Amino acid sequence: MKRIFYFVLVSAMVLSFSSVASATVMGVGARSSAMGGVGIATANDITAAYYNPACLSNAGAFDLKLSGGYAMNDLEVLLSALNAAGDPITFVENFYDKKIDAHGALSGIAGLQVGKTIGVSAIPSAIVRANKEADTVNSTFIAKGGYTGIVTFAQEIDIPGLPFSSISIGGNIKAVNDANGYANIPSSSPPSPVTTESTFNVGTGMGFDLGATGKVDIPGLSTLTVGVVLRDVLETIGYKDKTATYQVSTTPPNEGEATLLSESETDRSYIAPMTIGMGAGLTLPGIGTLLAADMNMVGGDDGDATMRFGFEQPVIGIFAVRGGWSTGASSSISYGAGIRAGATFDFAYVVDSKDSRANALVFELGAQI
16 A cells, blocks of 8 residues: 555544544543533533533632543554655555554643633544555545634623522633545455545634523532533534545556546535533532533434433542543443642543543643632
């Protein structure tokens, strides 16, 4: 396998990581990731920008956060594809005769929140898949990536007559940057030239999120917090699609050589389906255990519903242990811990019950008052 294999894989990966999508693979923030991905009612820092902007009212006076997570197998293959940018023949020699099943994913958040009312954050993510049979051009490459820049606003309000001790509303203004790459090279039997297409697109757009939370005092127990969020409201992304068609030789001496047959470029507009989320959180009196549950429903033809459950147990004040699970199109079990004493450190490990290649580690550093 020669130039076409190198070109598609490296181009797709560079595309993802240079413009790394608003949808993430393993959740955002180590605290919520460890708790099964809950946060619609219980986020208490700048991660409210992802889960529910109204939860910014749960935060302290100041929060600075840097969080990142990854899931990756066959790291050698993924890194070698990038490192071989100046020497594709070396990459061919190393991997042409091998079967490749490489999966990689990244997600994270970097943000600043001040005064419970305003926050600024960026949420990047990337997914890369590379699959190839040994000693053949038969292969598939998928890369998706992007980042979302977010300005978050939140405000506590008073509405007489409602059974809430406090109500918060919030909103996000989002700038969305998205990039995707795809290529599939079919097998040929008996050996003969094969024709394949590679597609890359880059898109930018705007969108909004709207959220609210309310707290209900339960006599003799604790305070129940409920939340609701509408994500991707009026989110429209303009894409520029680039498609190239190649003919790939499958016989010596030019095996793997690609000839460009045609290329085209088109513009299109995409309206993202809106997501509706509902959540609740309750702290048990005496022991301080936080119990939380979220439900998310995605609209559109590919709509899906997920349920998430989590807990957080404080230990000796500044230390907490966490756990959770999620169900839906993909299901997972997660656990983690964190220390919050001005400076914060949290981690989570997410175990995908259907595909161990998607198991993820999430780390987070920050400062909070």
